[in-house]
Amino acid sequence: MAALTDRFGRRIDYLRLSVTDRCDLRCSYCMPAGFKGFEVPEHWLTFDEIERLIGAFARLGVSRVRLTGGEPLLRKDLPILASRLAGLPGLDDLSLSTNATQMERHAEMLKAAGIRRINVSLDSLNPCKFGQIAGRQSFDKVMAGLMAAKKVGFAPIKVNMVAMKGVNDDEIDSMVDFCHDNGFVLRLIEAMPMGDTGRNTQFMDLQPVADRLKQRFQLQEIAIPLGGGPARYLASRDGKFNVGFITPISQHFCATCNRVRLSVDGTLYMCLGQDEKFEFRPLLRQGATDQDLEAAIRTAIELKPERHEFRENPKKIVRFMSMTGG
Template identity: 70%
Template structure:
């Protein structure tokens, strides 16, 4: 094991979010614009062997958590094969998946068998018409089927990500919380981020007052246990059977404890969602760099990681869409 991966601000990097495709079968209003066609060409996607080399290099430097994202990762063919390759890498101790769940009923069992143990599912509403408005597709029934397939496969925990949007779905938060409590899911409420025109037009809401309402309504107290390696701050019911996480990148940023980087489907490392610093690994991989050279390149990339985002002061800075970065 090499020395741990630490940025110039003393933050240890322990989490890699790995996009396996920039395609998606939905068009969520805050993520990808309708009619968008600027997808990466398949010949520029990292192959499974290239992805495995990158993850192995990160793992040798102490990065033990890997999350597969997109786009919609389940649109990448043979994804369980990639999972099985990553699961046996020394140092990789946690493989999770972010999905919209429309395809999950087809793949849940195979993904679990390959080594995925935790999933996050995007679900912004329990109203069929509202979901169709947000996602641009008739997606609700397939997502519900995917959630049940996930439970049956054994994923634990199953977290539901709800991007809170004023005048769109904010009236459903109490209902969504009760649904998650009843089903054994963990709800996570997320502030919309101003990435691209889609993100900036997403009716941002400060979730601080929402948290206060939920704490009072369900007698929530701060959760003591860690529930993944991410930025959510969790609160639980007295019996610990109900948990809600709050992700507040705008109203209460968590940059000082940021522990992650993202890699897009073409092998570009992004150091921060709210900054432009990036480092391209694909040219190095296809030029035949050694493992030592690859690790050195990753360390150089981490040196580019900024201290914090500037979503509050420069809302128009990031023109790329969330789907292009990796969720």
């Protein structure tokens, strides 16, 4: 069967699957403190519906799936879903993005279910500052979750730090040291203007940061990507430590975008910075065949835009990051 390719010639082989829009944190760049606009559970895709739809994507060449949220570990019985997805033919890579507050008690089950690598959001190593950014005093839970993940053997473990000018930019070097000492991959991320939360975040250009870290820690560029995402990586000379830079604003990566995002209610978003979408829940609940689903996926991918407009039109996207899926 022909590969899943959009109208700009990009092969789509990576899907980010949001299993819930709920989260136990309220990170300042993601979800407003008093947000109440969550999707009703009746609209969530069931595990059966998810398995059918992801199976159709896999038959069309999508080989990477990342479980996201909100906070995915708030979805009841997530390890069961992970096990079902890990067994799908053609799905070679099942990973998880998490804030790690629930990871300590789930790590072994998730590893046994077939998840091999995880990304953990950690924006500060200072417990007080962490609480200010995350809206909850959960630093100790996150650290316990990280260490539990390390203990059970997830590899790689990537630590995602949203770099914010005047907020946590003074901690970047200490985060490098922390990740180096623990064998984690650090990824620095530029804040995106999604919803009022994203637009109110203090943007920080990561290009000068990359140049500085390269000199201070004697890092060198590597050409081989670590995973299916957009990060550009620098590595230590011995190859034992990597730091990635995700730069949607200062140096966008739209020309090589290989991913789409499926929200908890079955809406497929083609781009974080655009509004094109396709709703799969009605098809799934109206008796669509597998062939119908595959045809609908191809139709949806044709909607994928060439690029976002975060710089040109930063007020365009009103939905919050948690509504799209991380």
